[in-house]
Amino acid sequence: MTRMTNANDAGSAVSGAGSNGGRNLSDAAIVARVDAGTLSTVIDALSALVTECRLEFDDDGLSVIATDPAVVASVSVDLAAGAFETYDGANGTFGLDVERLGTIVGLADRDRPVTLAVDAGTRHLHVGIGELRYEMGLLDPETIRSPPDPTELRFEYGGGAVLPSATVDRFVGATDLVANHLSIALADEALRIEADGDVDAVSLEFEATDLQAFTPGEARSLYSLEYLRDMSRAIPGDAAVDLRIGTETPISLGFEIADGDGSVEYVLSPRIARE
Amino acid sequence: MTRMTNANDAGSAVSGAGSNGGRNLSDAAIVARVDAGTLSTVIDALSALVTECRLEFDDDGLSVIATDPAVVASVSVDLAAGAFETYDGANGTFGLDVERLGTIVGLADRDRPVTLAVDAGTRHLHVGIGELRYEMGLLDPETIRSPPDPTELRFEYGGGAVLPSATVDRFVGATDLVANHLSIALADEALRIEADGDVDAVSLEFEATDLQAFTPGEARSLYSLEYLRDMSRAIPGDAAVDLRIGTETPISLGFEIADGDGSVEYVLSPRIARE
Amino acid sequence: MTRMTNANDAGSAVSGAGSNGGRNLSDAAIVARVDAGTLSTVIDALSALVTECRLEFDDDGLSVIATDPAVVASVSVDLAAGAFETYDGANGTFGLDVERLGTIVGLADRDRPVTLAVDAGTRHLHVGIGELRYEMGLLDPETIRSPPDPTELRFEYGGGAVLPSATVDRFVGATDLVANHLSIALADEALRIEADGDVDAVSLEFEATDLQAFTPGEARSLYSLEYLRDMSRAIPGDAAVDLRIGTETPISLGFEIADGDGSVEYVLSPRIARE
Numbered sequence: 001m002t003r004m005t006n007a008n009d010a011g012s013a014v015s016g017a018g019s020n021g022g023r024n025l026s027d028a029a030i031v032a033r034v035d036a037g038t039l040s041t042v043i044d045a046l047s048a049l050v051t052e053c054r055l056e057f058d059d060d061g062l063s064v065i066a067t068d069p070a071v072v073a074s075v076s077v078d079l080a081a082g083a084f085e086t087y088d089g090a091n092g093t094f095g096l097d098v099e100r101l102g103t104i105v106g107l108a109d110r111d112r113p114v115t116l117a118v119d120a121g122t123r124h125l126h127v128g129i130g131e132l133r134y135e136m137g138l139l140d141p142e143t144i145r146s147p148p149d150p151t152e153l154r155f156e157y158g159g160g161a162v163l164p165s166a167t168v169d170r171f172v173g174a175t176d177l178v179a180n181h182l183s184i185a186l187a188d189e190a191l192r193i194e195a196d197g198d199v200d201a202v203s204l205e206f207e208a209t210d211l212q213a214f215t216p217g218e219a220r221s222l223y224s225l226e227y228l229r230d231m232s233r234a235i236p237g238d239a240a241v242d243l244r245i246g247t248e249t250p251i252s253l254g255f256e257i258a259d260g261d262g263s264v265e266y267v268l269s270p271r272i273a274r275e
Numbered sequence: 276m277t278r279m280t281n282a283n284d285a286g287s288a289v290s291g292a293g294s295n296g297g298r299n300l301s302d303a304a305i306v307a308r309v310d311a312g313t314l315s316t317v318i319d320a321l322s323a324l325v326t327e328c329r330l331e332f333d334d335d336g337l338s339v340i341a342t343d344p345a346v347v348a349s350v351s352v353d354l355a356a357g358a359f360e361t362y363d364g365a366n367g368t369f370g371l372d373v374e375r376l377g378t379i380v381g382l383a384d385r386d387r388p389v390t391l392a393v394d395a396g397t398r399h400l401h402v403g404i405g406e407l408r409y410e411m412g413l414l415d416p417e418t419i420r421s422p423p424d425p426t427e428l429r430f431e432y433g434g435g436a437v438l439p440s441a442t443v444d445r446f447v448g449a450t451d452l453v454a455n456h457l458s459i460a461l462a463d464e465a466l467r468i469e470a471d472g473d474v475d476a477v478s479l480e481f482e483a484t485d486l487q488a489f490t491p492g493e494a495r496s497l498y499s500l501e502y503l504r505d506m507s508r509a510i511p512g513d514a515a516v517d518l519r520i521g522t523e524t525p526i527s528l529g530f531e532i533a534d535g536d537g538s539v540e541y542v543l544s545p546r547i548a549r550e
Numbered sequence: 551m552t553r554m555t556n557a558n559d560a561g562s563a564v565s566g567a568g569s570n571g572g573r574n575l576s577d578a579a580i581v582a583r584v585d586a587g588t589l590s591t592v593i594d595a596l597s598a599l600v601t602e603c604r605l606e607f608d609d610d611g612l613s614v615i616a617t618d619p620a621v622v623a624s625v626s627v628d629l630a631a632g633a634f635e636t637y638d639g640a641n642g643t644f645g646l647d648v649e650r651l652g653t654i655v656g657l658a659d660r661d662r663p664v665t666l667a668v669d670a671g672t673r674h675l676h677v678g679i680g681e682l683r684y685e686m687g688l689l690d691p692e693t694i695r696s697p698p699d700p701t702e703l704r705f706e707y708g709g710g711a712v713l714p715s716a717t718v719d720r721f722v723g724a725t726d727l728v729a730n731h732l733s734i735a736l737a738d739e740a741l742r743i744e745a746d747g748d749v750d751a752v753s754l755e756f757e758a759t760d761l762q763a764f765t766p767g768e769a770r771s772l773y774s775l776e777y778l779r780d781m782s783r784a785i786p787g788d789a790a791v792d793l794r795i796g797t798e799t800p801i802s803l804g805f806e807i808a809d810g811d812g813s814v815e816y817v818l819s820p821r822i823a824r825e
Contacts, residue, residue, distance in 0.1 A: 100750070107724055131756055132724055137749035174382055174407055199412035200375070206406055449657055449682055474687035475650070481681055 029092045029120035030057045033085040036129070037110035038258045041236055042077055043102040045257075045264045048234040049075050049227075054141045055094045057118075061087065061262075065147035073227050073268040074148055083261035085113055094118055094125070095139030101127070104134050153267050157252065159217025160244035161191045163206065165235040168243075168253070171204045172232045176225055178202050181271050184245055185220035191243075195225070212240055219245040221270040231266045248272075304367045304395035305332045308360040311404070312385035313533045316511055317352055318377040320532075320539045323509040324350050324502075329416045330369045332393070336362065336537075340422035348502050348543040349423055358536035360388055369393055369400070370414030376402070379409050428542050432527065434461045434492025435519035438481065440510040440530070443518075446479045447507045451500055453477050456546055459520055460495035466518075470500070487515055494520040496545040506541045523547075579642045579670035580607045583635040586679070587660030588808045591786055592627055593652040595807075595814045598784040599625050599777075604691045605644045607668075611637065611812075615697035623777050623818040624698055633811035635663055644668055644675070645689030651677070654684050703817050707802065709736045709767025710794035713756065715785040715805070718793075721754045722782045726775055728752050731821055734795055735770035741793075745775070762790055769795040771820040781816045798822075 046053055046066060053066040061080040067073070081087040108114060108129045115128035118138070127134040171193040175182040178197030185192045189208040195201065208214035231253060235241060239255040254265040321328055321341060328341040336355040342348070356362040383389055383404045390403035393413070402409040446468040450457040453472030460467045464483040470476065483489035506528060510516060514530040529540040596603055596616060603616040611631040617624045631637040658664055658679045665678035668688070677684040721743040725732040728747030735742045739758040745751065758764035781803060785791060789805040804815040 103727060107720070131754050131760075132720075133753045133755075134724070134727075135751040135753075170382070170407070174409070177378055177409075201410040203408045203410075204406050205408075210406075445657070445682075449684070452653055452684075476685040478683045478685075479681050480683075485681075 029090050030116070030118040031086075031088040032057075032062070032117075033087075033113050033115045034079075034083065035085070035110065036105050036108035036112050036114050038079070038083060038262070039105050039114055040102070040110065041257050042079060042262070042264075043098055043105060044234040045075055045077055045266075046098045047102060048230040048266075049073055051099055052095060052097055052139055052144055054144050054147060055096050056092075057089050057094075058091045059089060061089070065150060065153075067145060067148055068227075069145070072224065073231075073266060074153060076150065076153065076265045076267075077257075077262070079258060079262040083258035092118065092120060093141045094120075094123075095141040095144045096125070097136070097139060100136060101125070104129075104136070107132065153265075155244075155250050155252070155267070156246060157217070157244035157249065158219035158246040159186045159215040160213075160219075160242065160252075161186075161206070161208075161211045161215065162213035162240050162242050163191070163211050165232070165237055165239045165241055165255070167206065168228075168232045168235060168241055172225065172228050174204060175202050176229060180225050181222055182225055182228070183220060183222045184243075184251060186217055186245065188216065189214070217246075219247055219249075221245055221248050221251065222272075223251055223268055224271055227268050231268070235264075304365050305391070305393040306361070306363040307332075307337075307392075308362075308388050308390045309354075309358065310360070310385070311380050311383035311387045311389050313354070313358060313537070314380050314389055315377070315385065316532045317354060317537070317539075318373055318380060319509040320350055320352055321373045322377060323505040323541075324348055325420075326374055327370060327372055327414055327419055329419050329422060330371050332364050332368075333366045334364060336364070340425060340428075342420060342423055343502075344420070347499065348506075348541060349428060351425070351428065351540045351542075352532075352537070354533060354537040358533035367393065367395060368416050369395075369398075370416040370419045371400070372411070372414060375411060376400070379404075379411070382407065428540075430519075430525050430527070430542070431521060432492070432519035432524065433494035433521040434490040435494075435517065435527075436461075436466045436481070436483075436486045436490065437488035437515050437517050438466070438486050440507070440512055440514045440516055442481065443503075443507045443510060443516055443528070447500065447503050449479060450477050451504060455500050456497055457500055457503070458495060458497045459518075459526060461492055461520065463491065464489070492521075494522055494524075496520055496523050496526065497547075498526055498543055499546055502543050506543070510539075579640050579644075580666070580668040581636070581638045582607075582612070582667075583637075583663050583665045584629075584633065585635070585660065586655050586658035586662045586664050588629070588633060588812070589655050589664055590652070590660065591807045592629060592812070592814075593648060593655060594784040595625055595627055596648045597652060598780040598816075599623055601649055602645060602647055602689055602694055604694050604697060605646050606642075607639050607644075608641045609639060611639070615700060615703075617695060617698055618777075619695070622774065623781075623816060624703060626700065626703065626815045626817075627812070629808060629812040633808035642668065642670060643691050644670075644673075645691040645694050646675070647686070647689060650686060651675070654679075654686070657682065703815075705794075705800050705802070705817070706796060707767070707794035707799065708769035708796040709765040710769075710792065710802075711736075711741045711756070711758075711761045711765065712763035712790050712792050713741070713761050715782070715787055715789045715791055717756065718778075718782045718785060718791055718803070722775065722778050724752050724754060726779060730775050731772055732775055732778070733770060733772045734793075734801060736767055736795065738766065739764070767796075769797055769799075771795055771798050771801065772822075773801055773818055774821055777818050781818070 049068040050066045053064050056063045064077045066075055104127050105114060117126040123138045125136045125138050127136060175195035178200045179195040182193055182195040191206045193204045235255055242254040244252040248270050250267045250269050252265060252267050256263050324343040325341045328339050331338045339352045341350055379402050380389060392401040398413045400411045400413055402411060450470035453475045454470040457468055457470040466481045468479045510530055517529040519527040523545050525542045525544050527540060527542050531538050599618040600616045603614050606613045612629040614627045654677050655664060667676040673688045675686045675688050725745035728750045729745040732743055732745040741756045743754045785805055792804040794802040798820050800817050800819050802815060802817050806813050
C-alpha cells in the first residue's frame with residue numbers, strides 16, 4: 001500500500017517516500033489545499049443527503065451534484081479554484097465516501113489547511129493535515145447513483161425570501177413537534193410556515209420587514225420535515241439562506257460558503273397534500 | 276383546526292386569523308403573558324412528579340396541586356398575577372400535558388415572553404412565542420388524577436433548615452452512590468443525612484452555622500432517593516430551599532420562584548424503616 | 551456499621567462519633583490528605599487498566615502496581631509522601647475498588663482536600679470531603695491479581711521521545727479510524743506512527759525538532775490501539791509523555807503527576823505482526 005510520508009509538505013505538491021515504498025505524486029491527477037472549515041462545510045452539506053458522491057474537478061474548481069437515494073432532494077456544491085489556498089487541478093471525476101472524509105477532516109482544527117491529492121492511478125485520495133497522512137480508497141464513479149442534469153434543477157419559483165439560518169432551524173424545530181411535514185407559503189407581506197398534527201398545530205409568520213429580502217408571489221407547497229431537518233443542520237450558523245418556492249413546486253435553499261467563493265443549493269420536491 | 280396567526284401580537288390579546296379560518300380569542304377564558312424562564316421553572320417543578328395536571332386560574336393568578344401516580348409525593352405551585360407581564364384572567368380549570376408545554380417553551384430563550392391563551396370553547400391552549408403560534412389540545416380535567424386537598428398537606432414539622440439548592444444536590448448525589456433511600460435528621464446543631472448500602476455507607480453533616488437558617492427539633496425520617504433526585508433536579512440553581520421535617524413524617528421542600536411572586540412546595544411521604 | 555461523622559474535621563485525624571456508635575480512628579492504619587485533583591489523576595491512571603488493585607502504603611508514600619486481566623499491560627503509580635497535604639502513614643497493603651473510589655472523589659472539586667483513613671481492623675476506607683463522610687469496604691488483597699515484580703518491568707529500549715499528551719491523543723485518534731493496532735517506530739530523526747486498514751492507511755511523522763526530546767535508536771513495534779486509547783484518555787492534558795520503545799519490545803509511557811511528587815508509568819507488550 002502506498003503511503004504519504006513527507007511531514008514537511010507545506011505547499012501544493014505532496015511527494016511520497018517512506019520505508020514501505022514511495023510513489024511520486026507529481027503525477028497525481030489533482031492536488032489542492034483548502035482550510036478544514038471550508039472542507040467540513042462542503043462535507044456537511046453533502047452528508048445531509050448522501051453517503052457517497054462524485055467529485056468533479058476542472059480548471060474552475062470543484063463541483064458536486066448529488067441526489068438522495070429516494071430521488072426526492074438534490075444538493076449542488078460549487079467551490080471555485082479561488083476558494084483553495086492552492087489549486088493545481090486537472091480534469092477528473094472521482095467517487096468519494098463522504099462520511100469517511102468527514103471523519104478525517106474532523107481531526108483538524110477548522111482553520112488548519114488540508115491537502116488533498118488524488119492519485120488517479122491507484123484510485124486513492126491522499127489527505128494531509130500537518131504531520132498526518134491519510135490514504136483513502138476512492139470509489140468507482142460508475143457505481144455511484146447518477147446525479148441529475150443541472151438543467152433539470154432549474155424551476156420557476158413564484159417568489160422567495162432571504163433569511164438567517166437560525167430562522168430555518170426555528171421553523172423546522174417548531175413544526176417538528178407536531179408533524180412530519182410542513183407547508184411553506186408566501187402571504188402578502190410575509191413568509192408563513194404551518195404544520196398540523198393530530199391534535200396540535202404550529203404556525204410561524206415572518207413579516208417581510210423582518211427578513212433580509214422578500215420577493216412576493218403566489219406560492220404554497222408541502223414538504224417533508226425529515227429532509228428539511230437534515231438540510232437545516234448542514235447550513236452554517238452564519239449563512240443567509242436564499243429560499244425560493246412556488247405552488248406545489250420544489251423548494252430551493254441556497255447559501256454561500258467560503259466567503260462567497262463557493263455555494264450550496266438544496267432542491268427538495270414537494271409532497272402531494274391529501275385533502 | 277383553529278390557528279393563531281397574528282405575528283405582531285405584542286400585548287395580552289391574541290387575535291386569530293389565517294387562511295384556515297380564524298377565531299377571535301377576545302372570548303378566550305384566560306390570556307396571560309410571562310417570561311419563558313419563569314414558565315420553564317414551573318413546568319420543571321411539575322414534571323418532577325407528573326406528566327399531566329390541572330391548571331387552576333383565578334383572579335389571584337395560577338395555582339397547581341398535583342400528586343405523583345404512586346401518591347407518595349405532591350407538588351404545589353403558586354404563581355401570583357404579579358408574576359405575569361400581563362394577566363387577563365378569568366376563573367377556570369384546565370387539564371395540561373406538562374411535558375408537551377415544556378417542549379414548546381423550551382424553544383424560547385429564557386427571557387423571552389410567552390403568551391398563553393386558553394380557548395375554553397375549543398379546549399385549546401394557544402402558545403405564542405414571537406412569530407411562533409402553537410395550538411395545543413387541552414385535556415379534560417376530569418380525566419386527571421384528583422389533587423389532594425391542600426389542608427391534607429399541612430403537617431406538623433419538628434424543625435427544619437434553609438439551605439442552598441446545591442446542598443440538596445450534594446446530599447442526594449452522594450447518598451445515591453450507596454442506597455435508594457436516605458435518612459434525614461436534625462441533630463443538636465446540625466442537619467444530618469445518612470444512607471447505608473450493603474457494604475458502603477455515606478453521611479453528611481451540615482452545621483447550623485453553615486446553613487442559611489436552622490430550626491432545631493426532634494426529627495428523623497427515611498425517604499426515597501428516587502423522588503428526592505427528581506425534585507432536586509427541578510429546583511433552580513439559585514434557590515434557597517426551605518426544608519422541614521419531623522419524625523416519621525413527610526418532608527417539605529419549598530422555594531420561591533419568579534422573584535418571590537411565586538412558590539413551589541414538594542411534600543414527600545416517609546418510607547417506613549425496617550429495623 | 552461504623553460511620554464517620556465529625557464534619558469539622560479539618561486536619562489529618564478523622565475521629566468517629568454519631569448516634570450509631572463511633573470508633574476512634576487514631577488507630578487507623580493510615581491517614582492521609584490529598585487534593586481531589588491529584589487523587590483523580592491517580593484513579594484515572596489505574597482505571598485505564600484495572601477495576602481493582604492493591605494499594606501499598608509505606609513511609610515514603612503510596613505505590614501501586616497493577617496488571618490488566620489479559621496481562622498485556624501494566625501500570626505503576628508512585629505518590630510520594632510530599633504529594634500529600636498530610637501523610638500519617640504506617641505500612642500496609644489494602645485492596646481497592648478503583649472505580650468506586652473514583653465516583654466518590656468525582657463528587658469533589660479538584661482543588662478540594664480529600665481525607666483518606668484506612669481502618670485495618672474493620673477493613674474500611676473512610677473518605678472525607680468537607681461535610682461528606684463515605685465509608686467504603688476494602689477488598690482482601692489476596693483476592694486481587696498479583697502485580698508483576700517491578701524488576702520484570704525494566705526493559706532495554708532502543709530509543710524514545712518526549713511529547714505532549716495531545717500528540718499521543720492525536721496519533722491514537724487518527725490511527726483508530728482505520729485499524730485496531732498501530733506500529734510505532736523511530737526513524738532517523740523522527741517518531742513515526744503507522745496503521746493499515748483493509749482499504750485505508752494512516753501515517754504520522756513527528757520530526758525530532760518538533761518534539762520535547764528525542765533519543766534516536768533502532769525501534770519498531772506493533773501495539774494494540776485499544777490499550778493505547780485507554781491510556782491516552784488517562785494521561786492529563788498538560789503532561790509531557792516520556793515514550794520509550796524498541797524492536798518487538800514493550801512500549802513505556804511515563805509522566806509526572808502531583809507537580810513532580812508522583813509518577814505514572816504504563817508498559818504495554820507488543821503484538822506480534824503477521825507478515
